[in-house]
Amino acid sequence: MALIDLLTKKQIKVLHSYLNDDWKYLILNGAVRAGKTVIDNYLFLLELKRIQNLAKIEKEPHPQYILAGYSSNSIYTNIISSLENQFGIVMKTDRHGHYHLFGVDIVPAYTGSVRGIGAIRGMTSYGAYVNEASLSTREVFKEIMERCSKGSARIICDTNPDIPTHWLKKDYIDNHDPKARIKSFSFTIDDNTFLDPEYVEALKAATPRGMFYDRSILGQWVTGEGIVYQDFNKDTMVVPDDEIPDGLDYYCGVDWGFEHPNPIILLGDDKDGNTYILKDFTKQHKFINYWIKIAQNLQEEFGRNLIFYADSARPDNVTEFQSHGINCINANKNVLPGIEYVAMKMRSGKFKIAQSCADGIMDEIYQYAWDEATGMPLKENETRHNDRLDAIRYAIYSKNKKGGFVPWN
Structure with missing residues (x-):
């Protein structure tokens, strides 16, 4: 079976960048249902395998990795449950609330408030996967970055758009300094060619005009203009x-x-x-x-x-x-x-x-x-x-x- 049968063209482009480009941060942003989390979940597994091999070379018996999301529920729904559905991989927590796969200790961090990162304070991580990154507080995201202090550590993110002045867009997505080593990809809903065309058509028709359409369908970082309920008649x-x-x-x-x-x-x-x-x-x-x-x-x-x-x-x-x-x-x-x-x-x-x-x-x-x-x-x-x-x-x-x-x- 060809790769094009399993992934969209945009997802293949992301995978190619993951495998071949020099990057520290890989950020996928854009429309809902565009396939961002699907490919990021796959890259998460590739990262865990990479870390498993690195840990063996470095004789590290207990490699750790940060899995971050807005809440425990969002981590389970968007990542853990999806991995089971996509790949048949069942992940259970231990008595500390950590997950384990490929010999890597996966430590959850909750980005909705500063209190949610207590579990990662003081740790040295081989990397991080941050789901719904724009919902993270800036302080929590900075803490996750600081924990990923291994020389080979990398951070994968996915997010839906927010206002154009959001710190994630200004400081990371729009940061083109080669030394920052940031790769970002923007998705529209039409990038997900596996969606039923009738579903896409209905979703476009039902999504409110203005900011919600621009963000959810076109994947744009925009703020609202004019009245909120533009479709009221x-x-x-x-x-x-x-x-x-x-x-x-x-x-x-x-x-x-x-x-x-x-x-x-x-x-x-x-x-x-x-x-x-x-x-x-x-x-x-x-x-x-x-x-x-x-x-x-x-x-x-x-x-x-x-x-x-x-x-x-x-x-x-x-x-x-x-x-x-x-x-x-x-x-x-x-x-x-x-x-x-x-x-x-x-x-x-x-x-x-x-x-x-x-x-x-x-x-x-x-x-x-x-x-x-x-x-x-x-x-x-x-x-x-x-x-x-x-x-x-x-x-x-x-x-x-x-x-x-x-x-x-």
Whole structure:
């Protein structure tokens, strides 16, 4: 079987560079589903074999290697589980939480916070594989570099794009100094020729316009321009109340406030994946007892098991809700993944607002704009609020993406 039957042309180009070029850092960046992690997982195995041979030459009985990712879950999902699926290699942790393969001690490091690198402090590593590198803090990435102090140590990375001023892009991907020995490859989704064309076509059609499309499909390091929800269309997404079906799967989003408005938003999903914004309870300067009464009234109308996905910034309010028999849980507040999920609903025509509660929500949608400096939505001020949109995002994303962080890969 020819190599072209197993790898895409871009993956073969990466493999050729791995085998023949002089490099210290090999960074694959670009679109989702483009094949970056697949080839990096293969290079990870080649690196372990290389280190096994080096350790024998150097008479090193315990060679160590860093396997880094945002969290233990992302390392398992993107790498460990994928290795089993791709190559039938089953890797289990020992009592220290380390993996072992080809005689190499593989030490996990978690890049989402400085605390996640405790396991590698003081170690001398033969190399590192950093998954989702742009999600790493700069301090953690620097620590991983410093641990890879063996003369032959090399670092492999893969990442999805972020803002163009991100430290990974400025300091590494755009660093063309030959002494730095950095090789980087950029992927678009079309580089993965093994994907079903219908899947690619549907993904392109569903991905929101602007920043999300440029990053996820084209693999570009860009920031947003203009309003966040570019695909919102009031002519098709605001519907008369009497056209909203009964028997939806009801739930709520809550963004606590006092000086800022405090919304409780009632939503409902139908069996076709359409999400309806049904009721908007937004007020300022109301204490918790007022909101408890609102929630209890909603429970009486829509059932005692009605879930309230709430802002975790006010655990006292969450506890008060729970103590009054209200099914209130902390929302998944990841900003960009949450916004993207809501935007994909809009792009695919599955986001609807009841006409009776549309005015306040539309006011926020039309003012919800990107901050060019940070790549995040502009912060609230005295004249612009996004409390309703936060509550809507909490509810929609938490209901559909339970269990924490969902990376772009």
